[in-house]
Amino acid sequence: MVAPHSMLRESAEDYASAAPPAVEICDVSRRFGSKLALDRVSLTVPTGSVLGLVGENGAGKTTLIRHVLGLLRAQSGSVSVLGLDPVKEPVRVLSRLGYLSEEPDLPGWMRVHELLRYVAAFYPTWDEQYAQQLRHDFGLDPMTKIKHLSKGQRARAGLIAALAYRPDLLVLDEPSSGLDPIVRRDILGAIIRTIAEEGRTVLFSSHLLTEVERVSDRIAMIKNGRVLFCDTLDRIQGAHARVTLRFELPHQKPPQLSGALAWEGRDREWTAVCEKPLGELRPAIDAMGASIVEESRLNLDEIFVARAGHSQHAEVTSR
Amino acid sequence: MQIHLSTTNGIPIYLQIVNQVKYLVSSGRLAEGEELPPIRALAEQLLINPNTVARAYRELETAGVVLKRRTAGTYVSAAGSPLGRRERLRVLGERIDALLAEASQMNINTDELIDLLRQREQAMASSNTRD
Numbered sequence: 001m002v003a004p005h006s007m008l009r010e011s012a013e014d015y016a017s018a019a020p021p022a023v024e025i026c027d028v029s030r031r032f033g034s035k036l037a038l039d040r041v042s043l044t045v046p047t048g049s050v051l052g053l054v055g056e057n058g059a060g061k062t063t064l065i066r067h068v069l070g071l072l073r074a075q076s077g078s079v080s081v082l083g084l085d086p087v088k089e090p091v092r093v094l095s096r097l098g099y100l101s102e103e104p105d106l107p108g109w110m111r112v113h114e115l116l117r118y119v120a121a122f123y124p125t126w127d128e129q130y131a132q133q134l135r136h137d138f139g140l141d142p143m144t145k146i147k148h149l150s151k152g153q154r155a156r157a158g159l160i161a162a163l164a165y166r167p168d169l170l171v172l173d174e175p176s177s178g179l180d181p182i183v184r185r186d187i188l189g190a191i192i193r194t195i196a197e198e199g200r201t202v203l204f205s206s207h208l209l210t211e212v213e214r215v216s217d218r219i220a221m222i223k224n225g226r227v228l229f230c231d232t233l234d235r236i237q238g239a240h241a242r243v244t245l246r247f248e249l250p251h252q253k254p255p256q257l258s259g260a261l262a263w264e265g266r267d268r269e270w271t272a273v274c275e276k277p278l279g280e281l282r283p284a285i286d287a288m289g290a291s292i293v294e295e296s297r298l299n300l301d302e303i304f305v306a307r308a309g310h311s312q313h314a315e316v317t318s319r
Numbered sequence: 320m321q322i323h324l325s326t327t328n329g330i331p332i333y334l335q336i337v338n339q340v341k342y343l344v345s346s347g348r349l350a351e352g353e354e355l356p357p358i359r360a361l362a363e364q365l366l367i368n369p370n371t372v373a374r375a376y377r378e379l380e381t382a383g384v385v386l387k388r389r390t391a392g393t394y395v396s397a398a399g400s401p402l403g404r405r406e407r408l409r410v411l412g413e414r415i416d417a418l419l420a421e422a423s424q425m426n427i428n429t430d431e432l433i434d435l436l437r438q439r440e441q442a443m444a445s446s447n448t449r450d
Binding site: 050192193209213215296297298300301302 | 324326327328329330331332359362363365366367368369370371
């Protein structure tokens with residue numbers, strides 16, 4: 001089946017005005033003991049869009065997702081999922097939410113067909129035909145016990161259990177970590193089919209930035225419990241730049257440039273990854289008496305590394 | 320329709336699709352009146368967000384390369400061909416830029432490069448007649 005073009009929204013922003021956001025996180029903080037896991041996080045996922053969540057291990061991605069699932073109560077701030085409070089109304093939220101994690105928690109003693117029947121009982125919207133079609137596409141034998149499935153097949157079984165009731169919101173927490181490319185293709189394909197069905201929303205976290213780049217409408221990066229940015233890839237790329245500068249005189253240390261995250265180079269030629277568009281950097285570069293000999297757009301991976309690695313001071317690597 | 324995406328070069332995915340479809344049209348691998356894959360089908364084939372494909376198709380429509388028919392489908396437009404020569408030159412221009420950059424790095428100046436082009440052309444011509 002092919003969706004006519006008119007069914008596909010023009011862009012995430014266009015859609016945002018039409019329906020209330022599928023997920024709205026306002027100013028949420030969360031502390032585990034002395035560790036501030038989430039620090040005044042605000043994040044909106046418009047209905048019908050895909051938000052990719054990136055960040056290093058321990059940045060707070062899973063903690064954030066657990067708030068969306070209603071497994072954690074916001075210590076301050078508010079969380080709204082499909083217009084509801086997931087802690088107060090877990091049944092109404094979870095019946096419309098599909099969830100898959102890196103290690104899906106499935107009962108190992110069940111056979112595949114038993115698992116599907118078991119999950120189906122919880123969801124009035126369960127589409128048995130769709131479940132069987134996915135099981136067939138994924139090559140899952142209904143008689144195999146879950147504990148005897150490979151990691152990839154287990155992920156596929158978890159995916160069917162999260163998709164076959166056609167949830168309005170699909171939440172995936174590192175769904176493809178440690179899986180082979182073929183399973184990852186299945187998972188990405190499922191995300192794409194989900195969003196091609198009008199009005200469905202996806203929130204997913206991943207370390208595989210090329211996958212995030214491919215399927216996300218918007219990308220949010222979390223670091224130390226804070227949202228560093230949340231925007232379309234286009235605009236994220238537009239807000240960053242890599243410039244190579246040439247100086248009249250050799251510099252022993254990396255130059256001082258506001259917005260530079262990381263420097264590389266020596267003597268007269270230095271390259272910076274910057275969290276500012278080139279236009280904003282230019283006056284400062286002119287004032288330094290340097291000339292720009294090269295400039296380029298960064299891909300998400302490069303932006304991620306620069307932003308993740310950046311601490312108090314710009315890090316230096318010498319060539 | 321074969322589209323090859325790269326996520327390492329920093330070029331937005333929709334733009335890569337736009338450029339490659341333009342290239343396919345100008346090189347004749349997509350003919351006038353030929354239908355482009357439906358948005359959803361291409362999204363599933365390339366494993367990218369359908370919105371990205373939709374955006375690429377919109378750009379192609381604005382550029383006059385394709386036409387969207389109301390009921391179904393996106394087709395290569397008749398106007399695709401007048402753009403052909405400019406597009407072919409643009410594609411070639413990119414290759415030339417890369418060649419010039421490489422040549423200058425290898426200390427080969429433009430005059431030598433032009434001589435080299437002529438030599439290669441002759442070599443190709445003679446090897447073709449031999450076949």
